[in-house]
Amino acid sequence: MSSQSQSRRRLVLRRTHLILVVVALIWTCAGGGLVHAQEADPYAVFEHIDLTRPDLAAVKAAVDAGDRPAAAAALKAYYQQRVEPHFIDDRHSRPAPNPDYNTAGAERVLRREYTCVGKPATLTHDIDWSSDPFNDFEWPTELNRHGSWSTLARAYWATHDEKYAEDLCYQIDDWIRDNPRPEQRGQLRWAWSTLQCGIRLGGPWPESFFRVIDSEQMTPELLCRMLEVFWQQCDYLLTFHGGGNWLVTERSGLQTTAIVFPEFKDADAWQANAWSTLSAELTNQVLPDGAQVELTPHYHSVTLGSFLTAYTIAGRNNVPAPDDYLKQLERMYEYLLYVAKPDGQIPMLNDSDDMSVKSRMRDGATRFGREDMRYMATGSEEGEPPDHTSHAFKWAGQYVMRTGWHFDNVYLLMDAGPFGFGHQHEDKLGLDVWAYGNDLIVDPGRFTYAGGKWRSYFVSTLSHSAAYLDGQSQRRRQRTPRDQYVSREPLDNLWFTDDVIDFSCGSYEEGYDGADNVIHIRKVLFIKRDYSIITDLFVPTDGGTTEHTATVQYQLARPDATVDEQALQVVSGGEGGNVLIKPVDPAGCTMTVLKGEEDPPAGWVAWSLHRAEKEACPMVRYSVTQALPIRFDTIIVPWVAEGPPNWSVKRLPVTSGGAAVPAHEATALEITHPDGLRDEVFISHTTQRRALEVGEYELDPELDISVIRYDGERITGSASLWGPFQRHQPAEPVDAVEVDGEQPFIDVRTERPATFLMRYGYADGGGYLFETPPSEPGTEARLRIQNPRYGLGYGYVVIAEFDDGAQAIQRGTILVPEPRAFNFDDGTLQGFGGSNVRLAPGRNGSPGCLSVEEPPTKDIRYAGADFARGFEATDRLKLRFAYCMPMADGGKYFYAKVTLRDDAGLDWSAYFAKAPVQDWTEVELGLGDFRGDTKDKPEQRGVIPAGTKIVGMRLTLRKDETPDAVAPVLQLDDFEMEY
Numbered sequence: 001m002s003s004q005s006q007s008r009r010r011l012v013l014r015r016t017h018l019i020l021v022v023v024a025l026i027w028t029c030a031g032g033g034l035v036h037a038q039e040a041d042p043y044a045v046f047e048h049i050d051l052t053r054p055d056l057a058a059v060k061a062a063v064d065a066g067d068r069p070a071a072a073a074a075l076k077a078y079y080q081q082r083v084e085p086h087f088i089d090d091r092h093s094r095p096a097p098n099p100d101y102n103t104a105g106a107e108r109v110l111r112r113e114y115t116c117v118g119k120p121a122t123l124t125h126d127i128d129w130s131s132d133p134f135n136d137f138e139w140p141t142e143l144n145r146h147g148s149w150s151t152l153a154r155a156y157w158a159t160h161d162e163k164y165a166e167d168l169c170y171q172i173d174d175w176i177r178d179n180p181r182p183e184q185r186g187q188l189r190w191a192w193s194t195l196q197c198g199i200r201l202g203g204p205w206p207e208s209f210f211r212v213i214d215s216e217q218m219t220p221e222l223l224c225r226m227l228e229v230f231w232q233q234c235d236y237l238l239t240f241h242g243g244g245n246w247l248v249t250e251r252s253g254l255q256t257t258a259i260v261f262p263e264f265k266d267a268d269a270w271q272a273n274a275w276s277t278l279s280a281e282l283t284n285q286v287l288p289d290g291a292q293v294e295l296t297p298h299y300h301s302v303t304l305g306s307f308l309t310a311y312t313i314a315g316r317n318n319v320p321a322p323d324d325y326l327k328q329l330e331r332m333y334e335y336l337l338y339v340a341k342p343d344g345q346i347p348m349l350n351d352s353d354d355m356s357v358k359s360r361m362r363d364g365a366t367r368f369g370r371e372d373m374r375y376m377a378t379g380s381e382e383g384e385p386p387d388h389t390s391h392a393f394k395w396a397g398q399y400v401m402r403t404g405w406h407f408d409n410v411y412l413l414m415d416a417g418p419f420g421f422g423h424q425h426e427d428k429l430g431l432d433v434w435a436y437g438n439d440l441i442v443d444p445g446r447f448t449y450a451g452g453k454w455r456s457y458f459v460s461t462l463s464h465s466a467a468y469l470d471g472q473s474q475r476r477r478q479r480t481p482r483d484q485y486v487s488r489e490p491l492d493n494l495w496f497t498d499d500v501i502d503f504s505c506g507s508y509e510e511g512y513d514g515a516d517n518v519i520h521i522r523k524v525l526f527i528k529r530d531y532s533i534i535t536d537l538f539v540p541t542d543g544g545t546t547e548h549t550a551t552v553q554y555q556l557a558r559p560d561a562t563v564d565e566q567a568l569q570v571v572s573g574g575e576g577g578n579v580l581i582k583p584v585d586p587a588g589c590t591m592t593v594l595k596g597e598e599d600p601p602a603g604w605v606a607w608s609l610h611r612a613e614k615e616a617c618p619m620v621r622y623s624v625t626q627a628l629p630i631r632f633d634t635i636i637v638p639w640v641a642e643g644p645p646n647w648s649v650k651r652l653p654v655t656s657g658g659a660a661v662p663a664h665e666a667t668a669l670e671i672t673h674p675d676g677l678r679d680e681v682f683i684s685h686t687t688q689r690r691a692l693e694v695g696e697y698e699l700d701p702e703l704d705i706s707v708i709r710y711d712g713e714r715i716t717g718s719a720s721l722w723g724p725f726q727r728h729q730p731a732e733p734v735d736a737v738e739v740d741g742e743q744p745f746i747d748v749r750t751e752r753p754a755t756f757l758m759r760y761g762y763a764d765g766g767g768y769l770f771e772t773p774p775s776e777p778g779t780e781a782r783l784r785i786q787n788p789r790y791g792l793g794y795g796y797v798v799i800a801e802f803d804d805g806a807q808a809i810q811r812g813t814i815l816v817p818e819p820r821a822f823n824f825d826d827g828t829l830q831g832f833g834g835s836n837v838r839l840a841p842g843r844n845g846s847p848g849c850l851s852v853e854e855p856p857t858k859d860i861r862y863a864g865a866d867f868a869r870g871f872e873a874t875d876r877l878k879l880r881f882a883y884c885m886p887m888a889d890g891g892k893y894f895y896a897k898v899t900l901r902d903d904a905g906l907d908w909s910a911y912f913a914k915a916p917v918q919d920w921t922e923v924e925l926g927l928g929d930f931r932g933d934t935k936d937k938p939e940q941r942g943v944i945p946a947g948t949k950i951v952g953m954r955l956t957l958r959k960d961e962t963p964d965a966v967a968p969v970l971q972l973d974d975f976e977m978e979y
Contacts, residue, residue, distance in 0.1 A: 040176075040180060040225070040228070042072075042221045042224055042225050042228075043068040043071070043072060043221075043224050044224075044228050045224045045225075045227045045228035045231060046059075046063050046068065046071060046224075048228070048231045048264055048265055048266070049075075049227075049263050049264060049265065050263060050264070050265045051063060053263065055078065055082075056075075056078060056263065058074040058077075058078070059071050059074045059075050059078060061074075062074055069220065069221070072220035072221055072223065072224045073220045075220065075223065075224065075227075076213070076218070076220045076223045079209075079210075079213055079223070080213055080214060084317065085259055085260055085262065085316075085317035086210075086260075086316070086317065087206040087207065087209075087210050087256075087260045087313070088207065088210055088211065089316070091210055094157065094214075095158070097158070097159055097160040097161075098158045098159060099159075101155065101158040101159050103155050103159060103161075103164075105151045105155075106151050106152050106154075106155035106164055109148045109151055109152055109167070110163070110164075110167055112124065112125055112127065114143060114148065116138065116139045116140075116141075116142035116143055117136060117138045117139055117142055117448070117609055117610055117612055118608065118609070118610055118611040118612025118613060119133075119134050119136065119139060119612050121133040121134070121139075126174065127171065127174060127175075129143065129144060129174075129175060129178055129179060129190065129191055130190050130191075131143065134450070135450065136448065136449070136450035137189075137190075137449065137450065138448075138449045138450065138609075140190035141190055141193065141196065143190070144175075144190045144191050144193075144196050145196055145199045145200060145204065146175075146200050146204040146205065146208075147204060148171075149168055149171065149172070149204045149205075149207075149208045150203065150204045150207050150208065152164045152165075152167060152168040152171075152208075153168055153207055153208045153211035153212055154207075154211065156168065156211060156212055156215065157211045162215060162216075162217065165212045165215035165217040165218070166215075166217045168208060168212055168217070169212060169215070169217040169218050169219075169222055170217075172208065172222065172225075172226055173222055173225065175191070176225050176226065176229050178191075179191035179192065181229075181232045181236060184857055184858065184859070184965065185239075185240040185855055185857075186857075192236065194236070194237055194240050194241055194242050194246060194250050195242060195246045195249060195250065197233040197236055197237055197250065197253060198237065198246070198249040198250035198251070198252060198253035198254070198306075199249060199253065200233065200253065201230070201233055201234065201237075201253030201254065201256055201257045202249065202252050202253035202256045202306070202309050203256075203309075205226075205230065206256060206257070206260050209223075209226060209230075227261070230257055230261060230264075231264055231266070233253075233257075234254055234257050234258075234264075234266065234270055235266070237250050237251075237253070237254050238254075238270075238273065240855065243421070243422075244285065244293065244294055244299075244303075244421050244422045245285075245292070245294060245299045245302055245303040245306065245422075247277065247281060248278065248281050248285065248303050248306040248307060249302075249303075249306040251273070251274045251277045251278050251281075251306075251310070252274070252278070252306040252307065252309045252310040253309075254270050254273065254274045255270070255271060255274035255275065255278070255309075255310040255313065255314070256309065256310065256313050257270065258270035258271035258274060259271065259313050259314060259317050259319055260313065260317075271319075274310065275310075275321070275322055278307060278310055278322075278325075279322045279325060282307065282325070282328040282329070283328075285303065285421075286328065286331060286332055287393075287395035287396060287486075287487065288331075288395055288490075289331075289335070289393040289394055289395045289396055289490075290331035290332055290333075290334045290335030290338075290393070291335050291393050291395060291396035291398070292304075292332065292335075293420065293421040293486045294350070294420050294421045294422045294423050294424075295349065295350060295396050295397075295398070295415075295417055295418070295420035295421075295424075296349055296350035296351050296352050296420065296422075296423045297336070297339055297346035297347060297348075297349055297352050297355070298346065298348075298351065298352035298353050298355055299350075299351065299352070299422075299423055300332065300335060300336065301336060301346075301355065301357070301360060303332075304329065304332045304333070304336075304360065307329055307332070308329070308363075311325060311326065311329070326367065330364070330367075330368050333360060333361070333363075333364035333367075333368070333370075333373065335393070335396075336357040336360050336361070337357070337361060337364070337372060337373055337376055337386065338386070338391040338393070338400060339391075339393070339398060339400060339413070340357045340361075340376060341411050341434040341439075342380075342402075342404075342405055342406060342407055342409050342411060342434065343379070343407065343434070343437065344356045344357050344358040344361070344376055344377075344379065345357075345434075345439070347413050347415075347432040347442070347443055348432075348442060348443045348444065348445040348446070348606075348607075349398070349415055349425075349427070349430075349432075349443050350420060350423050350424055350425045350427070350446075351423035351424075351425070351446040351449075351609075352443075352445060352446065353445060353446065353606075353607065353608045353609055353610065354445065354607040354608060357376065358376065358377045358379075359377075361373040361374070361376040361377035362374075362377040364377075365377055365383065371383040371384040372384060372385060372386040372387070375405065376405070379407075380405065380406050380407070385404070385405040385406075386405065389402045389403065389404055389405070389497075390402055390497040390502045390526075392495040392497075392504070393417070394490035394491055394493075394495070395417075395487045395489075395490055395491065396417045396487070397415065397416045397417020397418060397487070397491050397493060397506065398413060398414075398415050398416075398417055399413065399414045399416060399493075399495060399502075399504035399524075400412075400413050401413070401414075401497070401502035401504070401524070401526035401532075403528045403529055407436070407437050408436060408437075408640075409435070410433075410434075410435040410436075410528075410529075410638050411432075411433070411434040411435065412431065412432070412433050412434075412524065412526055412532055412636075413431065413432040413433075414429065414430070414431055414504050414506065414522065414524050415427060415428065415429065415430050415431075415432075415443075416428065416429055416491075416493050416504065416505070416506025416507075416522070417487070417491065417506075418480075418484060418485055418486060418487050418491075419476045419477070419480050419484075419485045420485060420486065421485055421486050423446075424459075424476070424477065424485075425443075425446075425458070425459050425460075425464065426459060426460050426461045426464075426473050426474035426475065426476060426477070427443065427461060427464040427466055427474075428466070428474060428476065428506070428508045429466050429467065429506050429507075429508055429520065429522040430443055430464040430465050430466040431465040431466070431524070431534070431554070432465070433532075433579060433636060433638065434577075435577040435579070435638030435639075435640070436576055436577025436638065436639075436640040437576045437577050438557070438558065438574070438576045438577040438578070439557035439558075440556065440557055440558070440572060440577060440578065440579035440638060441465050441554050441555060441556060441557065441579060441581075441636070442465070442555055442556075442557040442605055443464060443465065443555075444458060444463045444464065444555050444604060444605050444606055445458065445605065445606035445607060445608075445609075445614075446458055446606055446609050447604075447606030447609060447612075447614050448606075448609060448612070449609070453599075453600070453601060454601060457600070457601040457602075457604075458604075458606055460473040460474075461473040461474045462553075462600075462602070463555065463601070463602075463604070464553075464555065465553065465554045465555045466522075466553070467520055467522065467536045467538075467550065467551060467552045467553070467632075468512065468520075468550075468551055469512045469515050469518055469520070469538060469548050469549070469550055469551075470512060470513075470514055470515060470548055470549050471549070471551070472512040472513045472514065472515070473512075474508055474510065474512070475510055475511070475512070475513070476508075476510050478510075478868070478952070479510035479511065479868045479952075480510060480833070480868070481829060481831045481832065481833040481867075481868065482829065482832075482833025482834055482835070482837060482866075483828055483829035483831075483832075483833060483837075484787055484833075485833075489786070490773065491786070492760075492770035492771055492772055492773075492786045493505060493506050493769070493770060494759075494768065494769055494770060494771050496705075496721055498719065499528070500527070500528060500707065500717060500718075500719040501525060501526060501527050501528065501705075501707055501719045502524075502525075502526040502528070503523070503524065503525050503526070503705060503721060504523075504524050504526075505521065505522065505523040505524065505769050506521075506522055506769075507519055507520065507521045507522075507762075507766070507769060508520040508521075509789050515546075515548060516870065516951070517540055517541045517542040517544065518538055518539065518540055518541070518548070518628065519538070519539045519541060519762060519764075519766070520536065520537070520538055521535075521536070521537040521538075521539060521762075521765075521766040521769065522534065522535070522536050522537075523535040523537075523683065525681070525683060525705065525707075527679070527681075527707060530637070530673065531635055531636060531637040531638075531647075531671070532635070532636045533633060533634070533635060533636075533667070533669070533681060533683070534552075534633070534634045534635075534636060535631065535632070535633050535634075535667055535683060535685075536550070536552050536630075536631070536632045536633075536634075537629060537630070537631050537632075537664060537685060537765065537766050538550050538628060538629060538630040539628070539629045539664070539762060539764050539765040539766050540628040540629060540764060541762070541764050541789075541792050543764070544628060545627040545628055546627065546628060547625060547626060547627050547628075548625070548626075548627075548628060548630070549623055549624070549625040550623065550624055550625075550630045550632060551621055551622065551623045552621075552622045552623075552632050552634060553619060553620060553621040553622070554570075554581055554619070554620045554634075554636075555603075555605065555617065555619050555620075556570075556572050556579070556617050556618045556619070556620065557572075557605060557617060558572045558573065558574045558578070558617060559574075559595075559615060559616060559617050559618075560572065560573035560574055560618075561573055561593065561618040561620075562644070563591075563593055565591075566586075567582065567586055568582075568583050568586040568589060568591040568622065569581065569582045569583075570591075570593065570618070570620045571644040572618075576640060577638055577639070577640045578638070578639055578640065578644070579636060579637065579638050579639070580635075580636070580637040580638075580639060580644055580645065580647065581620055581634065581635075581636055581637075582634065582635045582636075582637070582647065582649060583622050583632070583633070583634050583635075584633040584634065584635065584649055584651065584669065585632075585633070585651070588624055588626070589622055589623065589624045589632075590622070590623050590624070591620065591621065591622055591623075592620075592621045592623070593618050593619070593620055593621070594618070594619045594621065595616050595617065595618045595619065596616025602619050603616055603617060603618055603619040604616060604617065604619075605617045622634070629664040629764075629765050630664070631663055631664045631667070631685065633667050633669070635647065635649055635671070645673075645674040646674045647671065647672065647673065647674065648671070648672040649669060649670070649671050649672075650669070650670050651668065651669060651670075652668035652669060652670055652680065652694050652695055653668070653694070653695070654666045654668045654682075654692055654693070654694055655692070655693045656690050656691060656692050656693070657691070658693075661692060664685060664765055665684070665685050665686040665765070666682065666683065666684055666685055666686070666692065667681070667682070667683040667685065668680075668681070668682050668683075668694045669681045676711075676712075677709060677710065677711055677716075678709070678710045678711075679707060679708065679709050679710070680694070680695075680706075680707075680708045680710070681705075681706070681707050682694055682699065682703070682705065682706045683704070683705050683767075684703065684704045684705070684767045684768075685765060685766055685767040686765060686766075686767055686795075687760070687761050687762075687763060687767060687768055687795025687796070687797070688795065689701040689702065689797075689811075702797075702808060703720060703721075704721045704767065704768060705719075705720065705721040706718070706719070706720040706721075707719045707720075737809065737810045737811075738810075738811060738812050739810050739811075739812040740812045740813050740814070740815070741812065741813075741814045741815075742814070742815060742816065742817060743814070743816065744784055744785045744788040744814065744816045745782050745783060745784040745785065746758060746782070746783050746796065746798060746810065746812075746814065747780065747781075747782050748780065748781055748782075748783065748798050748800075748809065748810055749779060749780040750779055750780075750800055750809065751779065752779070752802055753777050753778055753779055753802075754777065754778075754779070754800040754801055754802045755774045755775055755776070755777050755800070755801040756774070756775040756781040756783060756798060756799070756800055756801075757771060757772050757773070757774045757775065757783065757798070757799050757801075758771070758772045758783035758796050758797070758798050758799075759771045759772075759796065759797050759799065760772075760785060760794045760795065760796035760797075760814070761794065761795055761796075762792065762793070762794060762795070763792075763793030763794055763795045763813050763815075764792075764793065768795075768797070770785075770786065772784065772786075774801070783798065785814060785816070788814075788816045789816075790816050790817065790818035790819065791815075791816070791817065791818050792815075792816070793813050793814070793815045794813065794814045794815075794816075795811075795812075795813055796811060796812060796813070796814060797810070797811040798810040798811070818869070818871075820976060820977040820978065821974075821975070821976045821977075822850075822974075822975040822976075823842070823846065823848070823973065823974055823975075824839060824842060824847075824848035824849050824850050824973065825842065825846055825847045825848050826848075827839065827847075827848065829850065831867055831868065831869070832850055832865050832866065832867050833865065833866050833867075833868075834852060834864055834865040834866055836852060836853050836854055836863065837850065837851070837852050837865045838851055838853065839851065840971060842973045843882055843884070843920040843973045843974070844920075846973065848973075849971050849972060849973035850865060850971065850972045850973070850975070851969065851970075851971045852864060852865045852955065852957065852968075852969070852970045852971075853967060853968070853969050854959075854967060854968045854969075855967060856965035856966055856967040857959075857965055857966070857967075857968075858961060858962055858963070858964065858965050858966075859961060860891075860958070860959065860960055860961055861958075861959045861968050862956060862957065862958050862959075862968075863956070863957045863959070863968040863969070863970055864954055864955060864956040864957070865954070865955045865970075865972075866952065866953070866954050867952065867953040867954070867955075868951075868952050869950070869952065869953060869977075870949070870950060870951050870952075871949075871950050871977075871979050872947060872948070872949055872950070872979065873900065873902075873908075873927060873930070873944055873946065873947070873948045873949075873950050873979065874927070874946055874947065874979055875927055875946050876978055876979055877926060877927040877930075877978065877979045878924060878925070878926055878976075878977070878978040878979075879898060879910075879924070879925040879926075879975075879976070879977055879978075880922070880923070880924045880925075880974075880975070880976040880978075881922070881923060881972050881973070881974060881975040881976065882920050882921065882922050882923075882972065882973045882974050883896070883912070883913070883917065883920070883921055883923065883970065883971060883972050883973075884917055884918060884919060884920045884921065884971050885913070885916040885917050885918070885957065885969055885970055885971070886918060886969050886971070887916050887959070887966055887967060887968060887969045888916075888964070888966055889916070889962045889963075889964070889966050890915055890916045890959050890960060890962070890966070890968075891959055891960025891961050891962045891966075892960050892961075893958070893960040894913075894914060894915055894916065894957075894958060894959060894960055895911055895913065895914055895957075895958050896911070896912055896913035896955070896956065896957045896958075896970060897909045897910060897911045897912065897933075897955075897956050898910050898912065898925060898930075898953065898954070898955055898956075899933060899953065899954045899955075899956060900930055900944065900948075900950045900952075900953055901950065901951055901952045901953070901954070902944075902948045902949055902950055902951065903949040903950075903951050905934075906932070906934045906937065906940060907932075907933045907934045907935075908930040908931060908932060908933060908944040908948070909930060909931065909933035910925045910929035910930045910931075912925065920973070927943065927944060927946060928943050930943065930944040931943055931944070932944075955970065955972065957969075957970040
């Protein structure tokens with residue numbers, strides 16, 4: 001606390017009139033605006049309590065008599081005697097002092113020794129609640145969640161030692177005086193974040209209130225102050241709120257307060273709002289496959305916990321929950337069950353830590369009578385394993401392949417899903433491998449939220465078990481339309497599972513800096529019991545053959561590894577399960593093994609943000625430099641034995657009519673096991689089907705994948721996908737109609753009823769990667785490409801499943817031209833995105849328009865929408881659209897503009913409004929309207945040159961300071977482009 005704040009405290013104790021002068025000088029650090037100009041009324045809470053309640057008659061009588069100190073004393077006596085509702089079960093059955101209670105944590109709090117996000121620091125006795133000793137905003141964030149208050153409250157409850165109650169009440173009073181409610185969101189960020197309010201209201205504040213209420217340290221005046229700030233936080237949450245896991249936590253805290261403090265006049269309204277929002281968010285935030293929209297297992301569990309807090313406090317006090325509330329939560333438990341590794345740990349996808357799901361599974365087993373959850377909770381000692389092994393989360397795009405649920409089984413996950421609502425990393429197509437009791441290859445976790453090289457590293461592709469081009473990370477945040485951050489339907493990614501193999505695949509389409517038109521494709525063939533084949537393909541979409549450097553990397557989870565420089569083979573070390581990583585073509589490939597590198601970072605696993613824990617572990621990087629397209633095959637072999645297994649891998653020639661097939665069109669391998677078994681594996685990478693020969697075999701043109709296992713010359717097992725593997729037999733021709741199209745769908749018809757599906761992939765390479773859901777039975781169907789990339793060709797084949805078997809009935813290429821007109825009437829953002837972009841009713845009664853909205857504020861505020869579209873700005877460039885700004889005031893320096901960003905990173909803007917326009921107005925902008933507008937580039941003057949290559953566009957509204965809080969709003973409709 002500042003010396004000014006300390007002086008204010010002394011003046012408060014002396015009750016001198018100078019307090020008004022001191023408090024009036026206190027401004028918020030975050031927002032720069034005055035928070036409150038005078039000391040808060042300690043008895044303001046009586047305005048918010050329903051004094052007509054019969055049980056508050058004594059309080060009302062004192063208030064009516066003007067004796068507010070007496071009213072405060074009566075209110076404290078009321079809460080001391082109140083039996084229901086209750087936050088803690090033993091409120092009126094406090095145990096005798098426990099001399100053996102562990103008070104070490106409480107003693108540290110007394111000494112002001114705090115450890116937040118794993119970083120210890122000692123504060124002054126008079127706490128500065130905005131302390132940030134490590135320049136890490138999570139430190140004051142965690143401090144202001146008041147978990148240490150629960151520590152003090154529990155120590156007092158268990159020991160009856162008044163020193164803990166004294167310090168707790170001191171901190172409550174100190175925090176309330178130092179952190180008055182701000183007028184606007186963003187002020188007093190650490191203390192009044194909406195997430196902090198939700199967390200405090202859901203736990204530390206009610207626990208502190210009820211555990212120390214019998215202490216004399218909780219004076220009647222302080223009790224009233226605390227209750228008033230309970231009310232203020234709830235009211236604040238109705239004024240401002242977050243999204244994702246924040247919103248659920250906020251409403252959970254609101255619900256807790258509404259139930260535990262029904263004396264508030266607003267309690268019923270709070271409860272109705274909380275139940276309504278929580279019920280809606282169970283649909284909005286929980287996908288049909290059970291995953292929470294942030295696609296982060298850690299925050300999935302956090303969000304589940306917030307949903308449960310509201311449900312638990314309601315059940316404890318016999319408050320009915322909405323219908324199906326608990327049943328919907330079961331899907332969230334199931335997600336954790338199916339995504340967890342056999343030891344109960346989650347994969348550290350996106351902003352996750354290494355965390356166990358066993359306590360959640362134990363709870364789920366009891367709540368739902370689920371023996372499969374009991375099996376996970378007890379480490380396979382009780383219950384029954386789930387009824388299937390491998391599992392596809394078709395909405396989340398997470399594919400879990402496993403041989404079983406026991407410690408001696410193997411687990412592999414590929415993340416081929418969308419970007420996610422929040423807490424995202426640039427890690428698409430990353431892998432996680434666990435086997436025989438150990439993590440082997442991992443997603444490296446989050447480590448920190450503080451800016452700088454470590455946050456940048458752990459978020460980037462360069463830290464993940466993924467692949468990239470020319471040393472450049474993925475860039476979904478810049479290139480993916482926001483309305484595609486979360487799936488609106490099951491993903492079409494191919495997925496296959498049976499008793500022999502699992503297969504999954506996915507693609508990253510957003511390109512790389514300097515390589516916009518390159519797609520990365522990853523295929524995982526998981527051969528159960530033994531090994532996996534990882535195929536990475538880098539495919540140009542413009543037919544180019546430019547030379548690039550492709551890097552495929554694997555982050556090991558164990559700190560030791562043995563490297564074979566000649567074979568470019570890496571073997572992890574240590575007891576129990578280990579992994580062998582072996583590239584198929586070491587010739588022309590370079591290998592780098594990095595461990596614990598600091599600048600730039602490389603070779604780290606971040607096990608925990610809250611423990612600030614990261615461990616140096618080897619990062620294995622394979623790189624190859626050649627002309628596109630590039631194919632890279634890797635063998636991953638989990639094993640447990642005295643030493644690494646001896647595996648032999650060689651390529652088999654693939655021909656068509658005697659001519660060699662290009663390497664990027666197929667993978668054919670002969671893999672010899674240490675025990676002498678031999679596998680022949682074939683994977684197709686093209687949608688152009690023709691008869692192929694692999695050695696002595698001629699393959700069916702429709703065959704995508706096959707695995708044949710030999711013991712000597714005897715076939716002992718086989719598996720194939722989408723076509724028979726034919727030995728010494730010519731391939732049967734497929735009687736399929738050739739049909740090309742320019743729409744993202746194909747209409748098919750047959751004379752006989754059938755169920756139809758379409759397999760499709762990029763015409764430029766990679767093979768069939770996607771498959772539509774089967775249609776309803778009938779004689780016709782429309783089959784649609786999911787989220788097509790405009791201007792990109794797709795090869796497809798339509799399969800009709802008749803009563804007597806399946807047949808390919810139609811094939812061809814679909815090339816979807818880029819749309820140049822957008823009316824937003826189809827219920828989507830049509831490629832536009834931004835943090836606060838949504839659909840609203842359009843002009844002239846049309847169903848939709850693009851609306852960019854920010855919360856009300858008096859301060860300067862920007863609102864914007866992005867559109868990732870590449871084109872050449874020619875003399876023909878025209879942008880036409882209608883716009884309006886339904887806002888009362890924009891301030892003195894207001895504007896709205898369209899900005900084009902070129903491939904050199906320069907901005908060119910056209911300003912189309914200098915004041916808010918209430919009515920729909922049409923505008924047309926041409927090439928001459930766009931002028932140099934790059935920040936810190938004063939030399940960039942004049943009109944954008946014709947021929948400039950544009951990589952993206954942004955619409956921006958700037959609201960200046962206004963006397964009253966105003967919400968910046970920009971709406972667009974009927975947007976047309978010509979170039």
